[in-house]
Structures are given as structure tokens and as C-alpha cells.
Amino acid sequence: MKIAVIGxxxxxxxxxxxxxxxxxxxxxxxxxxLDAVRRGGLRIESAExxxxxxxxxxxxxxxxxxxxxxxLCALKATAMDVAEALIRPCMGPATRVLAMMNGLGIEERFxxxxxxxxxxxxxxxxxxxxxxxxxxxxFGYGRIAFxxxxxxxxxxxxxxxxxxxxxxxxxxxxxxxxxxxxxxxWNIPFSTLAVxxxxxxxxxxxxxxxxxxxxxxxxxxxxxxxxxxxxRIDVPAMLEKMMANTATMGRYRxxxxxxxxxxxxxxxxxxxxxxxRRARRLNFPVPTIEAQYxxxxxxxxxxxxxxxxxx
Numbered sequence: 001m002k003i004a005v006i007g008x009x010x011x012x013x014x015x016x017x018x019x020x021x022x023x024x025x026x027x028x029x030x031x032x033x034l035d036a037v038r039r040g041g042l043r044i045e046s047a048e049x050x051x052x053x054x055x056x057x058x059x060x061x062x063x064x065x066x067x068x069x070x071x072l073c074a075l076k077a078t079a080m081d082v083a084e085a086l087i088r089p090c091m092g093p094a095t096r097v098l099a100m101m102n103g104l105g106i107e108e109r110f111x112x113x114x115x116x117x118x119x120x121x122x123x124x125x126x127x128x129x130x131x132x133x134x135x136x137x138x139f140g141y142g143r144i145a146f147x148x149x150x151x152x153x154x155x156x157x158x159x160x161x162x163x164x165x166x167x168x169x170x171x172x173x174x175x176x177x178x179x180x181x182x183x184x185x186w187n188i189p190f191s192t193l194a195v196x197x198x199x200x201x202x203x204x205x206x207x208x209x210x211x212x213x214x215x216x217x218x219x220x221x222x223x224x225x226x227x228x229x230x231x232r233i234d235v236p237a238m239l240e241k242m243m244a245n246t247a248t249m250g251r252y253r254x255x256x257x258x259x260x261x262x263x264x265x266x267x268x269x270x271x272x273x274x275x276x277r278r279a280r281r282l283n284f285p286v287p288t289i290e291a292q293y294x295x296x297x298x299x300x301x302x303x304x305x306x307x308x309x310x311x
Contacts, residue, residue, distance in 0.1 A: 001024050001025065001069045001070060001162070002024075002025045002027070002068040002069050002070075003016070003019055003024050003025065003026045003027070003068055003069065003070045003071075003072055004026075004027050004029065004062065004065045004068040004070070004071045004072070004090040005026060005027065005028045005029065005072045005074065006029050006062060006071055006072070006073045006074070006075060006083075006086050006087055006090070007029070007073055007074040007075035007076070007079070007086075007101075008028040008029060008030040008031075008033065008058070008074070009074060009076070009130060010128045010129055010130045010136050010137075010255070011074040011100055011124060011126070011128060012028070012072065012074030012100070013028070013033070013042060013044075013130075013136045014044060014126070014128055014136050014138055014142075015072065015074070015100065015124070015144075015163075015168075016028055016072060017042055017044050017051075017053055017136070018044075018166050018167065018168065019072075019163075019166050020053055020056075021051065021053075021166070022165060022166035022167070024166075025057075026057065027057045027058075027059060027065045027068070028042075028056060028057065028058045028059065029058075029059055029060075029061075029062050029065065029086065030058045030059070030060070031060070032133060033058075033130075033133045033134050034058055034059075034060055035133070036132075036133035036134035037056050037058045037133075037134045038056075038058055039134075040054075040134055041053050041054040041055060041056055041134065042056045042134055042136070043134060043135045043136070044135075044136050044138060045131065045135060045136065045137050045138065046137075046138035047138065047139055047140050048138070048140075048142075062086050062087070062089045062090055063089040065089065065090055066089065066090065067089075067090060067091060067092030067095060068090045068092065068095060069092075069094070069095060069096070070095065070096050070097075070098060070162075071087050071090050071091070071095060071096070071097045071098065072098050072100060072122075073087060073097060073098065073099050073100065073101065073110075074100045074101065075101060076101070076102075076259075076265075076267060077101050077102055077103045077106065077267040077269070077270030077271070078264075078265040078266070078267055078269075078270075080106075080109060080270075083109075083110075084113045087113075087114075088113075091114065095118060096118050096119075096120060096155075096159070097110055097114060097118050097119050097120065098120045098121075098122050098159065099119070099120065099121050099122065100122040100123075100124055100144075101270070102183075102187055102191075102255075102267050102270055102271055103180075103184075103187075103267060103269075103270020103271050103274060104180050104181070104184060104270065104271075104274040104275050104278065105270070105274045105278075106121065106180075106270065107119050107120070107121045107147075107149045107176060107180075108149070110149070111149050116149045116150050117149075117150060117152070117155075119148070119149040120146060120147065120148050120149070120155070120156070120159050121146070121147045121148075121149070121176050121179065121180065122144050122145070122146055122159075122163075123144065123145040123146075123147075123173075123179050123180065123182075123183040124142070124143075124144050125141050125142075125143050125144070125145070125183075125186075125245075126138070126140075126141045126142045126143075127139035127140045127141050127249055127252050128255075129253065129255070129258055130258075139249070139250075139252060140248075140249070142168055142169065143168065143169035143170065143171065144160075144163055144168055144169075144170050144171070145170075145171040145173050145179045145182075145183070146159050146160045146163075146170060146171065146172060146173060146179075147173040147174075147175065147176030147177075147179045147180075148176060149176060151174060151175060151176060153172070153174055156172050156173065156174075157172055160172050175231065177226075177229065177230065177231060178226065178231040178232065178233060181222065181223070181225070181226030181229065181231050181233060182223075182226070182231075182233060182238060184222050184226070184271065184275060185219050185222045185223055185226075185233075185238055185239075185242055186219075186242050186245075186246070187254075187256075187271050188218050188219075188222050188271060188272065188275070188289060188292070189205075189214070189215035189216075189218035189219050189222075189242075190202050190205060190215065190246060190254055191254040191255070191256040191257070191267075191271060192218075192256065192271065192272060192292050192295075192296045193205050193211060193214060193215060193218075193292075194253065194254050194256060194257040194260075195256055195257055195260045195266070195296055195299055195300075196292065196295040196296055196299055197211055199257060199260070199261065200257075201250075201251040201252055201253055201257075202246050202249050202250075202251070202252045202253075202254065203249070203250055203251045203252070204251075205246075206243070206246055206247050212243075214288075215243070215246075216239060216243065217288050218288055218289060218292065219235075219238065219239050219242050219243075220235055220239055221286050221287075221288050221289055222275065222286075222289065223235035223238055223239070224284075225275060225278075225279045225282075225284055225286050225289070228279065228282050228284040229278060229279075229282060229284075256271070260299070260300070260303055263303055263304055265300065265304065266296065266299075266300040268293070268296050268297050268300055272289065272292060272293040272296055272297075273293060273297075275289060276289055276290050276293050
């Protein structure tokens with residue numbers, strides 16, 4: 001299968017490299033790592049077995065890739081304003097688009113640009129960071145929950161099989177909406193608390209009684225908001241699952257914390273803002289998430305020198 005990876009950060013490079021090893025024709029749209037990868041290839045340093053791709057098809061313009069069978073979009077949600085322009089040169093008559101991005105409402109935006117039958121969501125549960133240029137550090141996990149914008153289960157099964165054949169643990173989700181809310185049950189507490197608590201790891205959130213209680217409250221509130229949005233989430237079971245899984249991660253630094261440390265824009269609107277706005281439309285109160293939205297937004301703006309009243 002010819003695959004374009006649009007957004008070759010840690011997630012795009014890791015999953016794309018594994019697809020290369022499975023025999024697929026993978027083309028990477030790169031920015032920061034382009035020169036390094038062209039010189040020395042792509043290296044995945046993984047707890048499950050490191051490997052090196054000496055030659056990688058890497059580009060600075062998606063028009064040089066052309067139409068493909070599958071677009072794997074792993075852009076940051078902060079890049080949604082350029083996503084359509086980057087993806088469109090890779091669209092052919094039967095191209096599918098897999099959004100492996102954080103947040104809520106991602107696939108709905110994609111469905112406005114391209115036909116909804118083409119659009120899939122991939123919720124990756126993985127501990128991963130970028131290292132030096134051309135290097136990705138994979139600390140553990142990697143399973144993917146797949147959904148389809150129109151909840152076409154047959155298409156979801158086909159997409160999951162593609163990744164399962166590449167060695168990934170996969171989950172087929174009948175409801176993309178529920179899969180998105182369940183992913184937020186990790187992103188909202190752990191990604192955002194890592195920033196607003198002063199730059200802490202998941203281990204510190206688990207170990208500190210106050211932060212632990214805050215994480216639990218955010219998980220429950222997120223799950224209950226998802227149920228108000230038409231999902232059928234077993235909130236108590238998900239709470240225990242999220243806390244137990246996170247306790248095994250050690251001192252993991254979520255990608256939002258890494259972006260904060262590098263003074264990059266944070267995915268505040270996709271991870272916090274959109275859930276808050278959707279809850280408001282449903283008249284469902286989410287006071288803890290809303291407070292975290294305000295705190296994270298301010299921390300992001302101040303970190304990038306943007307705070308202060310509007311002119």
C-alpha cells in the first residue's frame with residue numbers, strides 16, 4: 001500500500017517506520033528532521049526492540065508525494081489550519097485518511113474537506129517522544145483504537161487489520177465519538193496537569209495525593225460529559241483502567257509538556273476547548289475541565305509571551 005505520513009513527528013515517524021518494516025511504500029512529509037533523515041535515515045529507539053531505516057522517502061512538499069492509498073495524518077491539532085492544504089495533493093479517487101491526532105472534533109473537520117466515507121480516526125495509546133533529529137524514543141505501548149466518521153464497522157475492521165499485520169495491537173471501535181471521549185479521559189487529566197502543576201511527569205501526578213485526586217475528578221467528569229454526548233462509557237471501569245495504566249509509565253513526559261518546555265503552541269483547543277464547548281451546547285456542567293481549560297490556556301500564552309489583555 002502506498003501511504004503518506006503527513007506530520008512526521010514522534011507519532012508519524014514511529015507508526016510510519018513500523019509500516020515500512022511491514023513492507024508498505026511509505027512517504028514522509030517532514031520539516032524539522034528532513035535533512036537529518038535524508039543524511040542518516042530514521043532510527044526508532046524502542047523498549048520493544050530498536051531498529052534503523054537507512055533510507056527513507058522523505059519530502060518537504062506533499063505535492064512531491066502525489067496520490068496515495070492512505071494518508072496517515074499525525075499533525076499537531078494546532079496545525080489544523082494547514083492540514084487540508086497538506087493532505088489534498090495526496091488524495092486520489094479511493095484515498096482514505098486516518099487522523100492520528102489528539103482532541104475532539106478532528107474527523108468532523110476532515111469530513112468537511114473530503115467525503116466522510118474516507119475519514120477514519122486512530123487513537124494511539126503510546127509513550128513516545130522525539131529525540132535528536134532523525135530519532136524517535138518509544139518507551140512503551142503502541143496500541144491503536146480505530147473508528148470511522150460514519151461508523152462503518154467493515155471499513156474500521158479493514159483499517160485495523162492493516163496495522164495488526166504490521167505488529168500493532170488494535171481495537172475496533174463501533175463508535176468513533178466514544179473512542180474520542182475515552183482517549184480524552186487520559187489526555188485531559190495527564191497531558192494538561194503535567195503543564196499546570198508546574199512541569200511534572202505522570203509519575204508525580206500519580207504519587208501526589210492532590211494531583212491524583214484532581215486527575216481522578218477530571219477522568220470522571222470527562223467520561224460523564226461523553227455520556228451526555230451520546231456515548232455509553234463505563235466511567236468507573238475507565239477510571240481504574242486509566243489510573244492503573246498510567247502508574248506503569250514511570251516518569252513519562254506527555255507531548256503537551258514537551259511542547260510547553262519547547263515554547264511551542266499547545267493543543268489546548270482540541271483537548272480542552274472543544275470538549276468544554278460541546279458540554280456547554282449540551283447544558284452539561286464540566287467545572288473541573290473548564291477550570292483546567294482556563295489554566296492551561298493562560299500557561300500556554302504566558303509561556304509564549306502572549307499573555308495580557310486584548311488590544
